[in-house]
Amino acid sequence: MDRPTRRLPSSVFAYEAGVLTLEGVSLAAIAEAVGTPFYVYSAGRLRERYRALATALAPFDVDIHFAAKANSNRAVLAVLAAEGAGADIVSGGELARALSSGIPAAKVVFSGVGKTEDEIAAALRAGIHQINAESYEELHLIDRIAGELGLVAEVALRINPDVDAETHAKITTGKKDNKFGIDADRLARLDNEVKGLANLKIVGLAMHIGSQILSAKPFLAAYGRIAELTRELRGRGFDIQRLDLGGGFGVPYENELEFSFDDLAAAIRTTVGDLGCRLSVEPGRSLVADAGVLVSRVTLVKDASPMQFAVLDAAMNDLVRPAMYDSHHDIVPVKEPVAGVQAVEYDVVGPICESSDTFAKRRKMPPVAAGDLVVLATAGAYGATMSSTYNSRALIPEVLVDAGRFAVVRRRVTIEEQMGWERLPDWAAAPALSGSRAAE
Ligand SMILES: Cc1ncc(COP(=O)(O)O)c(C=O)c1O
Numbered sequence: 001m002d003r004p005t006r007r008l009p010s011s012v013f014a015y016e017a018g019v020l021t022l023e024g025v026s027l028a029a030i031a032e033a034v035g036t037p038f039y040v041y042s043a044g045r046l047r048e049r050y051r052a053l054a055t056a057l058a059p060f061d062v063d064i065h066f067a068a069k070a071n072s073n074r075a076v077l078a079v080l081a082a083e084g085a086g087a088d089i090v091s092g093g094e095l096a097r098a099l100s101s102g103i104p105a106a107k108v109v110f111s112g113v114g115k116t117e118d119e120i121a122a123a124l125r126a127g128i129h130q131i132n133a134e135s136y137e138e139l140h141l142i143d144r145i146a147g148e149l150g151l152v153a154e155v156a157l158r159i160n161p162d163v164d165a166e167t168h169a170k171i172t173t174g175k176k177d178n179k180f181g182i183d184a185d186r187l188a189r190l191d192n193e194v195k196g197l198a199n200l201k202i203v204g205l206a207m208h209i210g211s212q213i214l215s216a217k218p219f220l221a222a223y224g225r226i227a228e229l230t231r232e233l234r235g236r237g238f239d240i241q242r243l244d245l246g247g248g249f250g251v252p253y254e255n256e257l258e259f260s261f262d263d264l265a266a267a268i269r270t271t272v273g274d275l276g277c278r279l280s281v282e283p284g285r286s287l288v289a290d291a292g293v294l295v296s297r298v299t300l301v302k303d304a305s306p307m308q309f310a311v312l313d314a315a316m317n318d319l320v321r322p323a324m325y326d327s328h329h330d331i332v333p334v335k336e337p338v339a340g341v342q343a344v345e346y347d348v349v350g351p352i353c354e355s356s357d358t359f360a361k362r363r364k365m366p367p368v369a370a371g372d373l374v375v376l377a378t379a380g381a382y383g384a385t386m387s388s389t390y391n392s393r394a395l396i397p398e399v400l401v402d403a404g405r406f407a408v409v410r411r412r413v414t415i416e417e418q419m420g421w422e423r424l425p426d427w428a429a430a431p432a433l434s435g436s437r438a439a440e
């Protein structure tokens, strides 16, 4: 048994009898059963990651609300729910998924800058733990809807601490010019803004400064700012009992150092640890990224000397991160490479008609041929959840492996099924024009 790449955790991935396995299950056997491409996740690794974070944060008795946007497959949510996780949701769809996966409403927090009236009402009716309000405008909306439902909403104010998260510009969320959260400077107006809002109770503060953050330094700055604001608001009579510290804990995709949950715990201790607040975090990527891979088959290797294009049957619609953020995913063959074999440089691409449909450029890897299976590593987070059907491609299966067995937890959604969602218009039966044109 050998470890194929540092990016596939050795606790669950190994070459056995020349084939890459996950928890002892051959990825070639799964490919045979479900066809390619597909996502596969390890329940064992999900539990390992959850427990690593829970252990590091145990001294603070922190609630862990998994950010469902990273991976909202209900089987994945159920594994984390059984570990004790709650959910951080950003839509009515994610609310439905969380509740139907065994996450109790009392462990759900709702973030997002544009929650609709229907979504807020659904969350309040379900009795979720907390809504993180991202603006004063939203505070007023929540108050009105709670009033209509005859409820009192428990709300945390998401603060924009204006901290540099030191990550990719497209996934930073805690700078002043980002759309997220209430500018800390605007808290001076809070007393006026909440006057008369009888249907909500401000129970805490929340923040989330960005994603794929690899050091504790930005968290130290942001948590420090939240601690200051907590003291200030308490001084002004606000009963701040809860602090939601967000997520954003990064993972290595290439050669980055592992993000340290112990450093995170240290940052918590020195900033918000002694405020007497109930703490929570919203990790997404750090719990699921390396528990999942995308398995794809090489359709052909196109010789365009001096370039070699390895064309996969997976594409940017299945895994958009490389096209969207130039992100790196290790690519390894499922068949164990022969020791000492000379690496070949490939552009690894999908079949979609966009040049951005490229998983890797000039990537040195063991030689591959048409029909070979490869794995794109660290694809458990923001993989399936960001996929689309672009180029009229099927939505691909998701598979969960647990203790030597596998289950298909989302089957392939064929293009025929997708066409069934559409209708050709029946103009004879279509409603007549209404509004100004009708009056003409
Ligand atoms: C409000 C909120 N919470 C949590 C997360 C999870 O982030 P990550 O997957 O980086 O842990 C995000 C995404 O960045 C988010 O927007």
Ligand SMILES: N[C@@H](CCCC[NH3+])C(=O)O
Pocket: 069, 171, 211, 212, 321, 325, 381, 382
């Ligand atoms: N989708 C991004 C992360 C954004 C997190 C959501 N706020 C990624 O794949 O890295």
